[in-house]
Amino acid sequence: MALLSVSDPGLSRVAGLGIAAGAGLTAYAVWETRAYTLRRIEVALLPAGQRPLKVLHLSDIHMTPGQTRKQEWLSSLVALQPDLVVDTGDNLSHRDSVPVVRDSLGALLDLPGVFVHGSNDYFEPTVRNPFRYLLPDKGKRHIRSSQLPWRALSRTLTDAGWTDLTNRRATTVVGETTLSFAGVDDPHLSYDRLDLVQGRADPDADVRLGIAHAPYLRVLDQYAEDGYDVVLAGHTHGGQICLPGGRAWTTNCDLEPARAKGLHRHPADSQPGEPGSAWLHVSAGIGTSPYTRIRVACRPEATLITMVPHR
Ligand SMILES: [Fe+2]
Numbered sequence: 001m002a003l004l005s006v007s008d009p010g011l012s013r014v015a016g017l018g019i020a021a022g023a024g025l026t027a028y029a030v031w032e033t034r035a036y037t038l039r040r041i042e043v044a045l046l047p048a049g050q051r052p053l054k055v056l057h058l059s060d061i062h063m064t065p066g067q068t069r070k071q072e073w074l075s076s077l078v079a080l081q082p083d084l085v086v087d088t089g090d091n092l093s094h095r096d097s098v099p100v101v102r103d104s105l106g107a108l109l110d111l112p113g114v115f116v117h118g119s120n121d122y123f124e125p126t127v128r129n130p131f132r133y134l135l136p137d138k139g140k141r142h143i144r145s146s147q148l149p150w151r152a153l154s155r156t157l158t159d160a161g162w163t164d165l166t167n168r169r170a171t172t173v174v175g176e177t178t179l180s181f182a183g184v185d186d187p188h189l190s191y192d193r194l195d196l197v198q199g200r201a202d203p204d205a206d207v208r209l210g211i212a213h214a215p216y217l218r219v220l221d222q223y224a225e226d227g228y229d230v231v232l233a234g235h236t237h238g239g240q241i242c243l244p245g246g247r248a249w250t251t252n253c254d255l256e257p258a259r260a261k262g263l264h265r266h267p268a269d270s271q272p273g274e275p276g277s278a279w280l281h282v283s284a285g286i287g288t289s290p291y292t293r294i295r296v297a298c299r300p301e302a303t304l305i306t307m308v309p310h311r
Contacts (some may be wrong), residue, residue: 029294036073045108045307051309056082060285071104078107086107088234089118089213113162116183118213121150167193180205188214201227217275220266230279236260236282242297
């Protein structure tokens, strides 16, 4: 049998095609990180007769100062005229990003808003193999790198009037709708203090929302059990590197990949109106770590959730 060698023209052609395909896929994956997309959904959450309420869900912005296209796209979202902004964390990816996030949110900061932080608001990103994201979580957390200015981020957002939901509950009235919130610090770092927020959700509110950066099951279970109508989270990046059609391999937490992004029920097989169950909306997020700046079949996104009355 003849041995193949690098001088074999057939093998060289196959190797060349493989390199070209890899380069093409990488170029596409880099391009997709900037293919910013708005997703719109409608959920029946309001009492009958109330005016629809537009909630803009932002997550995982991962801002670095040079990302002008992302900054312009974020600023443009105010044209949607949302009634409320929910920011589920990972706003930062650079120590100089707080003023950049503030300027990019721009007029969105004049609207009612709530937020929690994610791990990337606390710690500087580190160089990683992008494909490690697809491997099982071994529980290692990057908490030894330098801290990012998360306190300045909190101050910037609260000074603008947004509510910090870090391990606390809050109530706000938007238009004619009373919204009650519970929020936790990042469950991915085990910073969540469910003991501080658990308990029956406010029965007098029109809508009850549970907020977290990472959608770990213990948090979703608690919110659903306490009677929250909808849980909003990010962190998963929608799987970030997905199969054609957007099917995720991973969520980077204990949520199963089938719910890596979009609107689902929690528990997954529950029905609206069932006690102990809630809607779950997971954002695929707007950014990525600066060291894994690729996305495949998983566009960066913000979501406009229109809450409409129950029929
Ligand atoms: Fe993130």
